[in-house]
Amino acid sequence: MAEPVRVRLSGLKKAFGPKKVLDGLDLTIEKGTSIVILGRSGMGKSVLLKHMVGLLSPDAGKVEIDGEDLWKSPSGKRNNLRSRFGMAFQEGALFDSMNVGENIAFPLRRLTKLKPADIKKRVAECLELVHLPGIESKLPSELSGGMRRRVGFARAIAHQPEILLFDEPTTGLDPIMTDALVRVIDELKRRLDPTMVTITHDLKVAFSIADRVALLNNGRIVADLPPREFESSRDPLVAAFVRGDSQLDPDAVD
Amino acid sequence: MAVLEFFGRLLLGFLEGLGRFFVLLGQTLRGVFRPWDLRALAAQMIRVGIDSVPVVFLTAFFTGGVMALQTYTGFARFNAEGFVGSVVALSMLRELSPVLTGLMVTGRAGSAMAAEIGSMRVTEQIDALVAFATDPVHYLFVPRVLAAILVVPMLVVIGNATGIAGGYVIAVRILGANPVVYLSNSFQYLEANDLWSGLIKAAVFGSLLSLIGCQQGFDTRGGAEGVGRSTTSAVVLGSLAILIADFFLTKVLF
Ligand SMILES: Nc1ncnc2c1ncn2[C@@H]1O[C@H](COP(=O)(O)OP(=O)(O)OP(=O)(O)O)[C@@H](O)[C@H]1O
Ligand SMILES: [Mg+2]
Numbered sequence: 001m002a003e004p005v006r007v008r009l010s011g012l013k014k015a016f017g018p019k020k021v022l023d024g025l026d027l028t029i030e031k032g033t034s035i036v037i038l039g040r041s042g043m044g045k046s047v048l049l050k051h052m053v054g055l056l057s058p059d060a061g062k063v064e065i066d067g068e069d070l071w072k073s074p075s076g077k078r079n080n081l082r083s084r085f086g087m088a089f090q091e092g093a094l095f096d097s098m099n100v101g102e103n104i105a106f107p108l109r110r111l112t113k114l115k116p117a118d119i120k121k122r123v124a125e126c127l128e129l130v131h132l133p134g135i136e137s138k139l140p141s142e143l144s145g146g147m148r149r150r151v152g153f154a155r156a157i158a159h160q161p162e163i164l165l166f167d168e169p170t171t172g173l174d175p176i177m178t179d180a181l182v183r184v185i186d187e188l189k190r191r192l193d194p195t196m197v198t199i200t201h202d203l204k205v206a207f208s209i210a211d212r213v214a215l216l217n218n219g220r221i222v223a224d225l226p227p228r229e230f231e232s233s234r235d236p237l238v239a240a241f242v243r244g245d246s247q248l249d250p251d252a253v254d
Numbered sequence: 255m256a257v258l259e260f261f262g263r264l265l266l267g268f269l270e271g272l273g274r275f276f277v278l279l280g281q282t283l284r285g286v287f288r289p290w291d292l293r294a295l296a297a298q299m300i301r302v303g304i305d306s307v308p309v310v311f312l313t314a315f316f317t318g319g320v321m322a323l324q325t326y327t328g329f330a331r332f333n334a335e336g337f338v339g340s341v342v343a344l345s346m347l348r349e350l351s352p353v354l355t356g357l358m359v360t361g362r363a364g365s366a367m368a369a370e371i372g373s374m375r376v377t378e379q380i381d382a383l384v385a386f387a388t389d390p391v392h393y394l395f396v397p398r399v400l401a402a403i404l405v406v407p408m409l410v411v412i413g414n415a416t417g418i419a420g421g422y423v424i425a426v427r428i429l430g431a432n433p434v435v436y437l438s439n440s441f442q443y444l445e446a447n448d449l450w451s452g453l454i455k456a457a458v459f460g461s462l463l464s465l466i467g468c469q470q471g472f473d474t475r476g477g478a479e480g481v482g483r484s485t486t487s488a489v490v491l492g493s494l495a496i497l498i499a500d501f502f503l504t505k506v507l508f
Contacts, residue, residue, distance in 0.1 A: 050381070053384075053385045054384075055381045055384055055385060075389075079387040079388075079389070080387070082384070082385060082386075082387040083386075083387040085385060087382075087385045089378050089381065089382060091377065091378065093377060093378035093379050093381060093382040094379070094382075095374075095379050095382070096373075096374075096377070096379070097370075106386060107386045110386055110387065110388055111386065111387060
C-alpha cells in the first residue's frame with residue numbers, strides 16, 4: 001500500500017539576485033521515508049530544506065505539507081504545519097541567550113503540553129542520546145562546534161516531530177560520534193517511523209540511513225534512487241559523486 | 255542625473271524603511287493582545303532600566319546644573335535670579351529630561367536590541383524560532399517594546415529629580431542662591447500637566463527607540479558587518495525619530 005505524501009515540492013524556483021539556486025525542482029516524500037539529499041557545496045541543499053518548513057518562500061512553485069499548500073494557508077495554519085517539523089540547522093542555530101537545557105526545552109514548552117518535570121526528564125534523555133549528558137546549564141558559547149551541532153540535533157528531535165530535517169548533522173564530528181548519531185537516527189526510524197530529510201556529504205552515513213538518495217544539481221533533483229541503485233548508477237553525475245571523481249563531473253572544475 | 259538618482263534612491267530607501275516600520279508596528283501592536291510572557295517582559299525591563307540608570311542620572315544632573323548656570327547668567331541681567339529654579343524645573347520636566355533620557359536609552363538599550371536581534375538573524379536563530387512555529391515578531395518585539403514603554407517614563411522621573419537636584423546644587427553651592435527660596439520657586443509654578451506631558455513623551459520615545467532597535471536588528475543582512483550597521487542605524491534613526499516626534503508632541507501637548 002502506498003504511504004500518503006507528507007512533503008511535495010513542485011516546480012520550485014528560487015533565485016537570490018541573478019543567481020538561480022532552485023530552478024523548477026520537484027520532489028515528493030512519502031510518510032515514513034528517509035531521504036538523503038546529496039549535492040555539491042553551494043548547490044542549494046540548505047535552501048531546499050528551508051523551503052520545506054517555509055523559512056524561505058519560493059519565487060514560483062508550490063510547497064505542500066500533508067496536502068496543504070504552505071503559502072496559501074493563513075499564518076496560523078502555517079505555524080500548525082511547521083509544528084510537525086523538527087529541524088537541525090547546519091550551524092546549530094542555538095539560542096545563545098539560553099543555556100543548553102532551555103534550548104532543548106524550547107520546542108517542548110511551545111509545542112507540547114508536557115509538565116515542567118517531564119520536560120526536564122525529556123531534555124536529559126535527549127542529551128544522553130547525543131552523548132552529552134548533564135550539560136544542561138552550559139551556555140552555547142561554552143561549547144565546541146561539534147557539541148553545538150549535537151545539541152541542535154537533540155533540540156530538533158526533542159518534541160518527537162513527525163517530520164525531521166537534518167542539515168549536515170554529522171559534518172565535523174569524529175567517526176565515533178558520527179556512528180553514535182547514525183545509531184540514534186536508526187533508533188528513531190525504528191521507534192517513531194518519522195519522515196526524514198537529511199543533508200550530508202558523508203556517503204557512508206547517507207547509504208546507512210537512507211531509503212532514497214537524491215542528488216541536487218543545478219537547481220533540480222537529477223537522481224532519486226534507493227541507496228543500492230544510487231551506488232551503482234551509471235549516470236555520470238551520480239557516478240562522479242559516488243566516486244568523488246572531479247574528472248567525471250563536467251561542471252566540477254569551473 | 256547621478257545626483258537625481260542618488261536622492262531618488264535615498265528617498266525610496268527611506269519610504270521603504272518607513273513602510274517596513276509601520277508593518278512591524280502593526281504586528282507588534284497585534285502581538286500585545288495575544289498572550290505574552292510576563293517573565294520575558296520583566297527581564298527586558300530590568301535590562302533596559304538597569305542599563306540606563308547611571309547614564310540618565312549623570313546626564314540629568316549635569317544638564318540641570320548647566321541650565322542653572324546659563325539661566326542665572328541671563329536672568330541676573332534683569333534681576334530675575336529668583337526664577338532660575340522655576341526655569342530649571344520646568345524645562346527638565348517638559349523637555350530636557352524626556353528627550354535626553356530618550357537619547358541615552360537609545361544609545362544603550364536601542365542599540366543593544368539591534369545588536370542582539372541582529373546577531374540572532376545572522377546566526378539563523380530567528381529561522382530556528384520560525385521553524386519551531388514561533389512568531390519572531392511576537393516573541394522578540396513585544397516584551398522589548400512594552401518594557402521600553404514602561405521603563406523610559408520611570409527613568410524620566412529619575413531624570414526629573416536629579417535634574418532639579420543638579421540645578422539646586424549649582425545654584426545654592428556655587429551661585430549662592432537662598433536654598434529655601436530656590437526650592438519653593440522650583441515647585442511653586444509647576445503644574446501637573448508639566449509632569450504628564452513629559453511622561454507621555456517618554457512613553458512615545460520608548461516605543462520609538464525600541465521598535466526601531468528591534469526592526470534594525472530584525473532586518474540585518476550579511477554577517478557581523480551587517481550587525482554593526484544595524485546597531486549604528488538603530489542609534490541614528492532612533493535619535494532622529496525622538497527629536498522629530500518631540501517637536502510634534504510638544505505642539506500637541508503644549
Ligand atoms: N539568504 C541568502 N541570500 C543570498 N544568497 C543565498 C542565501 N542563502 C543561500 N544563498 C546562496 O544560495 C546558494 C546555495 O546555498 P546553500 O546554503 O543552500 O548551499 P548548500 O548546498 O547547503 O551548501 P553546503 O553544502 O556548503 O552547505 C549559495 O550560492 C548561497 O550563496
Ligand atoms: Mg548547507
